[in-house]
Amino acid sequence: MATTETTASGIGPVEGGSVYNVDNPAPLIEAPRKRTKKTPRTTRGNFEMAAWLFMRLSGVLLVVLVITHLLIQLVLDGGVSKIGFAFVAGRWASPFWQVWDLLMLWLAMLHGANGLRTVINDYAERANTRLWLKGLLYTATVFTILLGTLVIFTFDPNIR
Amino acid sequence: MPAGTLYRGREGMWSWVAHRVTGVLIFFFLFVHVLDTALVRVSPEDYDNVVATYKTPVVALLEYGLVAAILFHALNGLRVIAVDFWSQGPRHQKQMLWGVVILWLALMIGAIYPVLGHAARELFGS
Ligand code: HEM
Numbered sequence: 364m365a366t367t368e369t370t371a372s373g374i375g376p377v378e379g380g381s382v383y384n385v386d387n388p389a390p391l392i393e394a395p396r397k398r399t400k401k402t403p404r405t406t407r408g409n410f411e412m413a414a415w416l417f418m419r420l421s422g423v424l425l426v427v428l429v430i431t432h433l434l435i436q437l438v439l440d441g442g443v444s445k446i447g448f449a450f451v452a453g454r455w456a457s458p459f460w461q462v463w464d465l466l467m468l469w470l471a472m473l474h475g476a477n478g479l480r481t482v483i484n485d486y487a488e489r490a491n492t493r494l495w496l497k498g499l500l501y502t503a504t505v506f507t508i509l510l511g512t513l514v515i516f517t518f519d520p521n522i523r
Numbered sequence: 524m525p526a527g528t529l530y531r532g533r534e535g536m537w538s539w540v541a542h543r544v545t546g547v548l549i550f551f552f553l554f555v556h557v558l559d560t561a562l563v564r565v566s567p568e569d570y571d572n573v574v575a576t577y578k579t580p581v582v583a584l585l586e587y588g589l590v591a592a593i594l595f596h597a598l599n600g601l602r603v604i605a606v607d608f609w610s611q612g613p614r615h616q617k618q619m620l621w622g623v624v625i626l627w628l629a630l631m632i633g634a635i636y637p638v639l640g641h642a643a644r645e646l647f648g649s
Binding site for chain 1: 543546547549550553554557558560561563564566567568570571574577578583586590593594597600601603604607608634637638640641
C-alpha cells in the first residue's frame with residue numbers, strides 16, 4: 364500500500380491503514396473471559412468473596428461487642444480492679460451476657476483467624492510453610508473456640 | 524522476599540500496615556485471654572491469682588497498649604468498610620483516616636485515667 368494514500372477506514376497512512384471495510388469485516392474476537400457453551404462449569408466456590416464479606420460484617424458487629432466489653436471490664440465501676448471470680452459469676456448468671464460473650468468469642472476468633480490466613484498467604488512463599496502455618500492456625504483456632512464455648516456453658520459459680 | 528508492592532509509602536500504606544499489625548496482636552492476645560479466663564473452671568483462687576497480676580502497674584501499661592491497638596483497628600476497620608461500600612468512600616479515604624486518628628487520640632486521652640489511674644495510685648500513693 365502506498366504511504367501517501369488515505370484509506371477508506373480513515374486511519375492515516377502512517378499506521379498502514381486497515382485491510383478491513385464494510386465488505387470485508389474484521390473477525391469478531393470474543394472477550395477473553397466470556398463464558399460460552401464450551402466453558403466448563405467452575406469448580407471453585409465463592410469462598411474468598413464470602414470471607415471478604417464476613418470480615419466486614421463481623422467487623423461491624425465486633426465494634427459494638429468489643430467496645431462495650433472494654434468499657435465494662437476496664438473503665439466502668441473501678442476498671443480492672445473489680446474483676447475477679449465473683450465478678451465473672453455475677454455476669455454469667457445472666458443469659459444475656461453469656462450469649463454476648465459467646466458471640467464475641469466466635470466472631471473475634473473467626474475474624475482474627477481469617478485475617479491471619481490472609482497474612483500467611485501474603486508472606487509464606489513456600490507451599491509447605493503455608494501448609495504448616497495454617498495447620499497450626501486452624502488447630503489453635505478450633506481449640507480456643509471450643510475451650511471458650513465450654514467454659515461459658517459449663518461455668519459453675521459454686522465450683523468451691 | 525515478597526514481590527513488589529502497589530502502595531508507595533503514602534497514608535494508605537501506613538494505615539494498612541497498622542491495621543495488619545494491630546489485627547495480629549489482638550489475635551494473639553485473644554488466644555491468651557481465653558486461656559486465662561478458662562481458669563474459672565479450675566478454681567476461684569487460681570483465677571483470682573492470675574487476674575491479680577493484671578492489676579499491677581506494668582500490666583496496666585500493656586492494657587493501655589491493647590486498648591490503643593483495638594481502638595485503632597476498630598476505627599480504621601470502619602474506614603475500610605466505608606471505602607468498600609460507600610460510593611464516595613475511596614474519594615474521602617484520606618480525610619476519613621485523619622478522622623480515625625483524631626477520634627483515636629481523643630479516646631486514648633479519655634482512657635488514661637480509667638485504665639492507668641489505679642497504677643498511678645499504686646506507684647505514687649493516693
Ligand atoms: C473491633 C472491631 C473490628 C473491626 C471493625 C475490624 C475490621 C476489619 C476489617 C474490615 C478487616 C479487613 C481488612 C481488609 O480486608 O483489608 C480486618 C482485618 C483483620 N482483622 Fe479486624 N476488625 C475488628 C476486630 C478484630 C479483632 C478482635 C481481631 C483479632 C482477633 C482482628 C483481627 C484482624 C486481622 C488479623 C485482620 C487481617 C489484617 C490484614 O489482612 O492485613 N480484628 N478487620
